[in-house]
Amino acid sequence: MAINIFGVTPTSVKDHHFPHWDGFTTATTPTLTTVTLMIDESGAVLAGKLSVEGIVPSTITDATSAAYAWCATVVRLHAAIKVMQASTAQDPAIIERWEKMLAALFKDLATNGATAIGPGASSISNPSGPDTHIETYGLEVDSAEDMSTTVPVFRRDDLL
Secondary structure (H helix, E strand, C coil): CCCCCCCCCHHHHHHHHCCCCCCCCCCCCCCHHHHHHHHHHHHHHHHHHHHHCCEEHHHCCCCCCHHHHHHHHHHHHHHHHHHHHHCCCCCHHHHHHHHHHHHHHHHHHHHHCHHHHCCCCEECCCCCCCCCHHHHCCCCCCCHHHCCCCCCCCCCCCCC
C-alpha cells in the first residue's frame, strides 16, 4: 500500500515554507532524496493520525476537496519542520511556531474527527472498536436449547 502524500513534493515544501531557498538538490542539506523521504514519513504520520480517527486516508483523492487540502497542508508543514531541523540554516523560532501550528491541527483532528478536515474523506463506522464482539471474536449467539431452565430464587432482601 502506498502512502498518500496528498500531492506534496519537495518543490511544494520549498515554495510554501522556504521561498527564499533555491531548491533541494543533491548538494543541499538536506538533499532532494532526503526531503522526498521526509515527505513520505510525514504522510505516514498523518495516515496514522487519520486512522485513529476512523478516517481512511486512501479515500481522500479529490484534489479539490477541503479534506485533501487540509491533509496536504499537514504533510507539507510536518515535512518543513523535519527539513528545518536537518538544515544548516536552522531557525529555532520558526520550528517552534510550526510545531505549535501542527500540534493545533492534530488536536483539532483528535477533538473533531472527520469534521476537522472537511468534506472529501470517508470514515469507518466505529474507529474506537469493533462493531460487534460476536463477529470480531467468532462467538456464537446463544439459543434457547443452550440456556439453563433453572429459575433463581430471590429473597426479600435481594436487590434487583
